[in-house]
Amino acid sequence: MFLKASLLPTRCSARYLVSSSLKAxxxxxxxxxxxxxxxxxxxxxxxxxxxxxxxxxxxLFDPAGPxxxxxxxxxxxxxxxxxxxxxxxxxHVTIVPPFxxxxxxxxxxxxxxxxxxxxxxxxSSVRRTSRTYTSLDLRASSxxxxxxxxxEDIRAAYPPGLKAALGTFEEHIEKAVSSIPPSQVLLxxxxxxxxxxxxxxxxxxxxxxxxxPLHRLWSAVSSxxxxxxxxxxxxxxxxxxPQSFKPHLTLGQSATGQEKGSIMNRAKAIVETQPLSCKVExxxxxxxxxxxxxxxxxxxxxxxxxxxxxxS
Numbered sequence: 001m002f003l004k005a006s007l008l009p010t011r012c013s014a015r016y017l018v019s020s021s022l023k024a025x026x027x028x029x030x031x032x033x034x035x036x037x038x039x040x041x042x043x044x045x046x047x048x049x050x051x052x053x054x055x056x057x058x059x060l061f062d063p064a065g066p067x068x069x070x071x072x073x074x075x076x077x078x079x080x081x082x083x084x085x086x087x088x089x090x091x092h093v094t095i096v097p098p099f100x101x102x103x104x105x106x107x108x109x110x111x112x113x114x115x116x117x118x119x120x121x122x123x124s125s126v127r128r129t130s131r132t133y134t135s136l137d138l139r140a141s142s143x144x145x146x147x148x149x150x151x152e153d154i155r156a157a158y159p160p161g162l163k164a165a166l167g168t169f170e171e172h173i174e175k176a177v178s179s180i181p182p183s184q185v186l187l188x189x190x191x192x193x194x195x196x197x198x199x200x201x202x203x204x205x206x207x208x209x210x211x212x213p214l215h216r217l218w219s220a221v222s223s224x225x226x227x228x229x230x231x232x233x234x235x236x237x238x239x240x241x242p243q244s245f246k247p248h249l250t251l252g253q254s255a256t257g258q259e260k261g262s263i264m265n266r267a268k269a270i271v272e273t274q275p276l277s278c279k280v281e282x283x284x285x286x287x288x289x290x291x292x293x294x295x296x297x298x299x300x301x302x303x304x305x306x307x308x309x310x311x312s
Contacts, residue, residue, distance in 0.1 A: 052290040053101045053162055055169070055299070057221050059214070060284055061091035061138060061249065064184050064277035072138075074270045075203075075251065082201075082252025082263050088295045090138045093247050095218050095283060096225060100290075103161035134295040135286055147282060147301040162287075169225060169285060170300050176224035182304040183213040187249055188275030190267045198255045201263045202248035203276060213280040214247040221283075249276075281305060 063069040072091060079086040133148055155163055187203040205214070222245075251267050254260035270276070282303050286296035 051159060051162075053287055054098045054290050055101050055166065055285065055287040056094060056098045056296070057096040057173070057225075057283060057285055058135070059093045059095055059217070059278070059280065059282075060135070061093075062279040062282060064279050067274065068277050071270055071274075071276050075249075075267075075276070078251055078263065078266055078270075082254070082259075083250055084253060085250065087136075088293075089135045089250075091249050092135070093214060093249055093278070095214075095221055099225075101162060101165050101287065103159070103165040133298040133301075135298070136295045137298075147303040148284075148298055149301065150297065150299050166285070166287060166299050172224040173221055173285065173302060176220040177217065177302060177304060180216055180220060180304050182279070182281040185213050185247075185278050185280055186275040187278060188271055190251075190264050190271070191248070192254075192260060192264070198253045199260045200253050201251045201260060201267065203251060203267060203271065204246070204248040215245060217280065217283065218245045218247070 061072060063072055075091055076086075079091070083089075132150065132154060185205055187205060189204050189206045191202055191204050193200040193202070252263050254263055282301055284298045285300045285302070287299050288294070288296045
């Protein structure tokens with residue numbers, strides 16, 4: 001029996017279920033409209049004829065088993081109350097942090113042939129099978145489901161230079177991970193990052209435990225993007241070396257010590273009997289218009305199962 005890819009609700013508590021479903025439906029309808037994608041640039045960007053985009057690579061959480069699916073619901077309830085990014089992100093581990101996508105301006109929409117300017121602007125011309133996935137979506141994966149790729153009719157709404165840049169990233173990433181097999185990682189320790197105005201509380205692999213699958217993935221993907229011919233502006237604080245990568249799943253932010261303690265205690269209660277286990281089988285290249293505050297779009301999903309098949 002084939003398992004179909006599906007969207008799992010990221011608002012898991014009963015009080016959010018109805019409103020979240022309506023919001024998700026409205027967001028999905030908007031994202032599937034080509035008009036939405038063609039209207040992404042703001043007025044400043046229209047004047048410069050060059051929309052600015054950012055991209056990142058992340059591992060959207062994929063529960064390793066039924067018990068992990070139940071625990072992730074509790075994690076989501078915790079994030080709903082404390083994580084400022086809960087309305088833009090499903091639980092995830094960032095592999096490569098956001099970076100500017102630099103691309104040659106080339107053709108802009110006003111210079112495109114009329115047939116290309118108008119193609120797909122009518123909602124009826126967008127295939128009903130087209131579907132967008134965002135950073136809000138937890139995807140149920142199985143060996144039968146093909147890795148997701150943003151449909152061509154949606155990609156066509158974006159600048160040619162951007163498509164070329166992201167396409168180059170695709171090629172470099174796919175080649176870099178071709179020998180990495182799928183695996184799992186345990187998130188069994190609660191920690192925090194002290195920042196200037198608040199603390200960020202997170203789940204992470206135990207400091208003395210095995211986090212090799214994530215480090216291996218980070219090393220391959222990060223190196224492949226650094227060697228890309230496309231100009232990028234990576235964050236200056238992104239130091240080189242294995243110590244610079246600290247894989248974690250963000251739970252929330254706290255402005256006081258009392259709030260930090262409360263979040264950490266709730267998180268510890270979730271994983272104290274059994275760690276949260278995540279599949280490291282698929283990861284995503286995501287992007288969005290820099291002027292937009294909403295979720296990222298998944299441009300391409302990569303499967304490590306292909307590497308396993310090649311190496312077996």
